[in-house]
Amino acid sequence: MVPAVIEYREISKSFGGIRVLDGIDLTINDGEVTYIIGTSGVGKSVLVKHAVGLLKPDSGRILIDGDDVTDYSEAQWRPVRTRYVLVFQHSTLFDSMTLRENVALPLRKHGGLSRHESYRKARDFLEMVQMADKGDKMPADVGPPERKRVSIARALTLAPECAILDEPTTGLDIIASANVDRMIDHLARVLNKTVIVVSHDLRSIFGVADRIIFLYKGRVRLDGPPEAFRSSDDPVVKQFIRGEPTGPMEM
Amino acid sequence: MVSGGISQARLLPLRLLGLLGETMRAMIKRPPSLARLLDQMHNIGNRSLVFISVTLGFLGLISVYQGSIQAQKVLPDLSMVGATFINVMISEFGPTITALMIATRVGSGIAAELGAMVVTEQVEALKMTNTDPIEFVVVPRFIATVIMMFVMTVYGVLVAVLAGMVIADLRFQVNPSTFLSLGMTGWSDLCVGLIKCFAYGVAIPIIAADAGFHASGGSEGVGQATTRAVVNTLFAVIILDFIIAGGWYLL
Numbered sequence: 001m002v003p004a005v006i007e008y009r010e011i012s013k014s015f016g017g018i019r020v021l022d023g024i025d026l027t028i029n030d031g032e033v034t035y036i037i038g039t040s041g042v043g044k045s046v047l048v049k050h051a052v053g054l055l056k057p058d059s060g061r062i063l064i065d066g067d068d069v070t071d072y073s074e075a076q077w078r079p080v081r082t083r084y085v086l087v088f089q090h091s092t093l094f095d096s097m098t099l100r101e102n103v104a105l106p107l108r109k110h111g112g113l114s115r116h117e118s119y120r121k122a123r124d125f126l127e128m129v130q131m132a133d134k135g136d137k138m139p140a141d142v143g144p145p146e147r148k149r150v151s152i153a154r155a156l157t158l159a160p161e162c163a164i165l166d167e168p169t170t171g172l173d174i175i176a177s178a179n180v181d182r183m184i185d186h187l188a189r190v191l192n193k194t195v196i197v198v199s200h201d202l203r204s205i206f207g208v209a210d211r212i213i214f215l216y217k218g219r220v221r222l223d224g225p226p227e228a229f230r231s232s233d234d235p236v237v238k239q240f241i242r243g244e245p246t247g248p249m250e251m
Numbered sequence: 252m253v254s255g256g257i258s259q260a261r262l263l264p265l266r267l268l269g270l271l272g273e274t275m276r277a278m279i280k281r282p283p284s285l286a287r288l289l290d291q292m293h294n295i296g297n298r299s300l301v302f303i304s305v306t307l308g309f310l311g312l313i314s315v316y317q318g319s320i321q322a323q324k325v326l327p328d329l330s331m332v333g334a335t336f337i338n339v340m341i342s343e344f345g346p347t348i349t350a351l352m353i354a355t356r357v358g359s360g361i362a363a364e365l366g367a368m369v370v371t372e373q374v375e376a377l378k379m380t381n382t383d384p385i386e387f388v389v390v391p392r393f394i395a396t397v398i399m400m401f402v403m404t405v406y407g408v409l410v411a412v413l414a415g416m417v418i419a420d421l422r423f424q425v426n427p428s429t430f431l432s433l434g435m436t437g438w439s440d441l442c443v444g445l446i447k448c449f450a451y452g453v454a455i456p457i458i459a460a461d462a463g464f465h466a467s468g469g470s471e472g473v474g475q476a477t478t479r480a481v482v483n484t485l486f487a488v489i490i491l492d493f494i495i496a497g498g499w500y501l502l
Contacts, residue, residue: 054375078381085379092376109381154380 005030005162005194006051006084011060012218013046020046022218023060028162033188033195035205038215039240039249044198045089047215048164051196052086053077082110085155089166089198091147093139093154100126100135103154110158125153129183145176152183162194163187169201177201181208202241206230214240217250263461263483270385270464271457274393277386283394291395296403298356303407306352310344311336311411312418319423329423333430336415337408342440345408346400347492350451352407353400354484358459361392362480365463366473374464384464393456400452404444443499450495454487 006028013021020043028034028051036044049055050062053072061070064080072080093102103125104118113121126132129149139147148168155163165184169177181204187193188210199205205212205226212229214222214237222229222237229237239247319332365388368374374384412431419425462480466472 049375052379054378074378074383077378081379081381088372088376090371092372094373094376105382106380 005065006196007061007063008047008050009061009063011047011050011057011062013043013050013055013058019218021057024215024218024220026213026220026223028194028196029211030194031188031192032210033184033197033208034211034213035209036196036198036213036215037200037205037240038221040200042215043218044215045166048086048166048196048198051164052081052084054086078110082158083160084162084164085158085160086164087148087151087155087166087168089170091139091144091151093147093151095139098136098138099131099142099150102139102150103135103157106154106157121157125157126150128156129153144171145173145179148172148176148180149183152180156187160193162196164196164198166198167200168197169199169204177204180204184208267457267461270389270461271453273385274389274457274460277383278390278394281386283386283391287391288395291391292399292402294360295353295357295395295399298360299353299399299403300406302356303349303352303403304410307345307348307407307411308414310348311340311414314339314344314411315415315418316422319419319425323423329419329425330429331432331435332419332423332425333412333416334432334435337412337431337433338435338440340408340411341436341444343444343492343496345411346404346444346447346451347488349404349407350400350447350455350488351485353396353403353451354455354459354488355481357396357399358455358480358484359477361456361459362463362466363473363477365389365460366466366476369464369466370469370472389456389460392460393453396456397449397452400448400455401445404448439499443495446499447492447495450491451488454491455484458483458487 008024008026011021011024011026012019020041024047026047036047038044046055050057051064053069053074057070061068063069064084069077069080093099094105097105100119100122103122104115107113107118107121108115111118123132123135126135129152131146131150131153134142134146139150142150152163152165152168168180168184172180184195184197185208188195188208197204197209209226212222212224212226213220214229216236222232222234230241232238235248239249315332315336318336319329322329322332365374368384368388374388377384377387416427416430419430420427459480462476462483466476
């Protein structure tokens with residue numbers, strides 16, 4: 001049996017009286033590429049943010065590598081965040097820093113490297129995502145695909161065990177999306193990382209995923225391999241796959 | 252809605268005290284680099300210089316002109332106009348008007364910057380890189396505002412006194428050496444002016460940062476946070492002025 005790295009037990013979360021997650025029970029396994037999918041606002045990003053302590057559940061427990069982290073303080077979360085990294089939906093580079101400084105920041109803050117040493121290592125990571133020649137540019141000076149690559153490089157600086165990517169292909173053209181897919185594949189198959197991807201991109205999902213978790217109305221509607229998702233008889237899943245504007249799915 | 256607004260208003264002082272405490276803790280634990288501090292001080296000075304020059308300059312001109320016209324009706328000569336004006340500028344108008352200008356220019360800037368960082372998930376990204384958002388964002392702005400509050404007040408008082416001196420000489424034939432008299436200004440006036448500078452310098456960045464940290468909902472939320480920061484900081488300056496001036500009078 002594949003060991004679990006993240007366990008969600010009966011997780012519920014509401015915002016302003018609206019219940020976004022409604023008793024989610026879920027296990028993320030080691031070494032798998034897991035895609036979390038669903039319509040906008042269904043709570044996909046909310047779910048993954050719980051795994052790195054950026055959100056706290058209203059009820060339920062979260063276990064990371066078997067440890068209950070639900071009530072962890074910020075200080076306790078720090079070592080967890082070196083092993084479990086999150087790449088945000090909008091890349092989220094720091095506007096006031098160059099691309100190199102952005103990548104170097106976790107090396108200095110988490111890794112304790114000097115400024116000089118962190119810059120040297122940051123260059124290696126920028127090279128990995130073919131951005132080494134643009135290290136001195138500011139985030140505003142490069143396009144969304146390049147920002148996305150730099151944010152992935154920044155997340156990988158600490159050699160995490162698990163990378164969580166929140167909508168990595170949103171807003172990218174088809175070529176840039178394919179590059180991101182290749183990077184996800186590389187992370188999982190070559191670097192042996194556990195990868196969790198929040199996505200809407202069906203092309204990317206069917207090309208890379210080992211497992212798909214479909215969220216609907218704050219609960220897990222379907223959990224299985226891509227084949228199970230594709231051949232599902234569930235009318236809600238079918239409507240999602242076909243992208244039909246009308247059907248049983250309530251928006 | 253109304254009760255929600257009232258409970259928020261009740262919570263605000265507690266929240267501000269909490270943020271002030273966390274800022275002090277972060278400041279002692281890891282003071283910002285001199286380069287970052289100088290950068291913030293330059294930003295604050297640069298943003299406010301023209302604004303303060305124009306405002307305090309015209310305040311000096313108008314106050315001395317109007318004051319002298321009224322004084323002429325009851326006093327045989329205007330030899331004490333300068334001494335009185337300098338006293339009022341040092342103990343009251345200098346710090347308070349400068350603080351109102353800094354609250355408008357710098358407070359709004361801090362709230363907008365932090366608000367934008369919150370809604371674009373940069374604050375969460377800071378946590379992911381083991382960086383305390385308060386240490387990284389608030390502390391340099393806090394120290395810089397406290398220091399620049401003193402610097403800009405001294406500058407503002409000088410501008411207002413020089414402007415007043417010019418109008419007193421040209422319109423009322425008051426000799427500049429007579430105008431530039433500290434005869435009515437004692438140590439206690441200087442002390443109350445300095446206390447006000449310090450109190451405003453502490454209040455403005457904390458109130459603005461709180462508004463920025465509580466921004467939500469995209470660009471509209473950033474706009475609302477900026478407005479809230481300006482209103483709250485102006486309100487705080489007036490209240491602090493009343494408390495300090497009243498307290499000093501009673502002592």
